[in-house]
Amino acid sequence: MRVEIWSDIACPWCYVGKARFEKALAAFPHRDEVEVVHRSFELDPGRAQGDVEPVLTMLTRKYGMSEAQAQAGEENLGAQAAAEGLEYRTRGRDHGNTFDLHRLLHFAKERGRQDELLQLLYRANFAEERSLFTEGDERLVELAAEAGLDAGAARAVLADPAAYADDVRADEREAARLGANGVPFFVLDRAYGVSGAQPAEVFAQALTRAWDARPPLAHVDAGDAGACGPDGCAVPRS
Amino acid sequence: MRVEIWSDIACPWCYVGKARFEKALAAFPHRDEVEVVHRSFELDPGRAQGDVEPVLTMLTRKYGMSEAQAQAGEENLGAQAAAEGLEYRTRGRDHGNTFDLHRLLHFAKERGRQDELLQLLYRANFAEERSLFTEGDERLVELAAEAGLDAGAARAVLADPAAYADDVRADEREAARLGANGVPFFVLDRAYGVSGAQPAEVFAQALTRAWDARPPLAHVDAGDAGACGPDGCAVPRS
Numbered sequence: 369m370r371v372e373i374w375s376d377i378a379c380p381w382c383y384v385g386k387a388r389f390e391k392a393l394a395a396f397p398h399r400d401e402v403e404v405v406h407r408s409f410e411l412d413p414g415r416a417q418g419d420v421e422p423v424l425t426m427l428t429r430k431y432g433m434s435e436a437q438a439q440a441g442e443e444n445l446g447a448q449a450a451a452e453g454l455e456y457r458t459r460g461r462d463h464g465n466t467f468d469l470h471r472l473l474h475f476a477k478e479r480g481r482q483d484e485l486l487q488l489l490y491r492a493n494f495a496e497e498r499s500l501f502t503e504g505d506e507r508l509v510e511l512a513a514e515a516g517l518d519a520g521a522a523r524a525v526l527a528d529p530a531a532y533a534d535d536v537r538a539d540e541r542e543a544a545r546l547g548a549n550g551v552p553f554f555v556l557d558r559a560y561g562v563s564g565a566q567p568a569e570v571f572a573q574a575l576t577r578a579w580d581a582r583p584p585l586a587h588v589d590a591g592d593a594g595a596c597g598p599d600g601c602a603v604p605r606s
Numbered sequence: 607m608r609v610e611i612w613s614d615i616a617c618p619w620c621y622v623g624k625a626r627f628e629k630a631l632a633a634f635p636h637r638d639e640v641e642v643v644h645r646s647f648e649l650d651p652g653r654a655q656g657d658v659e660p661v662l663t664m665l666t667r668k669y670g671m672s673e674a675q676a677q678a679g680e681e682n683l684g685a686q687a688a689a690e691g692l693e694y695r696t697r698g699r700d701h702g703n704t705f706d707l708h709r710l711l712h713f714a715k716e717r718g719r720q721d722e723l724l725q726l727l728y729r730a731n732f733a734e735e736r737s738l739f740t741e742g743d744e745r746l747v748e749l750a751a752e753a754g755l756d757a758g759a760a761r762a763v764l765a766d767p768a769a770y771a772d773d774v775r776a777d778e779r780e781a782a783r784l785g786a787n788g789v790p791f792f793v794l795d796r797a798y799g800v801s802g803a804q805p806a807e808v809f810a811q812a813l814t815r816a817w818d819a820r821p822p823l824a825h826v827d828a829g830d831a832g833a834c835g836p837d838g839c840a841v842p843r844s
Contacts, residue, residue, distance in 0.1 A: 550835030564831030593802030597788030
């Protein structure tokens with residue numbers, strides 16, 4: 369079974385939801401047969417690269433919250449994160465464009481290091497004092513290397529704005545096609561969609577439901593073709 | 607869309623079928639949104655590691671063919687391969703256990719180099735004079751390095767019989783569950799199965815059919831949960 373998770377590094381509920389989903393997955397009897405794939409979703413695609421502002425400023429400016437409301441929202445998210453054993457800095461975080469982060473995650477996927485990098489990016493954005501957005505590419509290269517990727521190759525990906533850009537956009541088109549308006553958005557075997565950072569029990573039920581519902585294959589009947597089996601290789605009658 | 611291809615390196619129709627499928631895929635309008643995954647299938651799982659014999663000997667001994675029949679079969683396969691632009695040695699090839707090749711392919715998958723290695727293994731087995739089965743691990747390490755993998759890491763995988771063994775077996779269990787009796791076996795989005803090295807036109811039709819039939823997701827209705835979207839991050843009402 370395959371679970372695709374659309375999310376953004378700048379999305380606190382994605383950070384929390386990933387932990388809740390992983391708790392359910394760890395207890396799922398068929399967990400070894402579940403493959404998890406990260407998919408790209410940008411919460412703020414219109415923001416220019418390099419346009420960075422504090423999260424609290426963004427919240428008050430963009431959504432018209434008072435500073436106290438914005439801070440209370442962050443405190444609530446911090447408490448939800450803590451309940452999942454995650455660190456969360458409720459003050460001093462930055463907000464910025466995440467397109468390059470998603471490009472780098474697609475590069476990491478190709479190299480089998482996607483989940484390692486995703487975890488490090490979440491941690492860097494939500495738990496660490498250093499900003500993920502103001503130190504330029506070298507900070508990301510450092511995280512890529514920590515995830516087991518080649519630093520030079522990661523640097524080259526970041527330096528080329530076209531690298532993996534189509535993969536990010538394809539994920540975003542697919543999210544729209546599947547009806548996702550927000551993230552995290554979980555898709556199980558392309559059959560069931562789950563929206564939001566649901567409690568682990570909801571993910572556990574969805575995993576069981578999707579597992580039990582896997583349909584039998586429709587075998588395309590296209591006539592004899594060459595094939596090999598335990599009794600040797602058969603040549604088609606023509 | 608995702609296409610999984612169950613196959614064995616020792617399977618001539620898998621070698622031919624892969625080329626036919628790729629021809630159809632290259633002409634498919636949504637080819638950039640198709641992900642192809644190799645899945646393991648052993649044609650001769652009971653054969654001991656290191657038990658190597660010439661293909662023609664195996665065919666006469668195991669299936670009771672005459673030498674002329676076995677050779678004619680190989681000539682036919684050679685002609686089918688040539689029609690797809692593939693080299694195929696109809697004499698002097700070896701047959702052996704492929705479990706370690708599949709383990710190595712799973713390692714390559716984790717490192718984003720699976721298709722590169724698969725192509726090199728097919729080529730080594732069907733087109734090259736050197737045997738894939740009699741030169742020990744170093745021959746495979748060489749091919750892994752050519753596929754872009756780290757030679758030391760590939761050597762370590764081959765030296766540890768447990769490495770990726772569960773992945774190979776999981777693929778084989780899944781093939782059985784999906785009703786595959788032989789290979790190549792193509793599964794499109796876990797919805798359509800296509801058996802054998804079908805002509806490219808059959809693969810083209812199957813790709814179109816599977817693409818058009820992608821069902822809408824069933825959204826699991828689990829109540830409000832924290833999520834972020836273009837309008838900010840919503841906290842669930844509880």
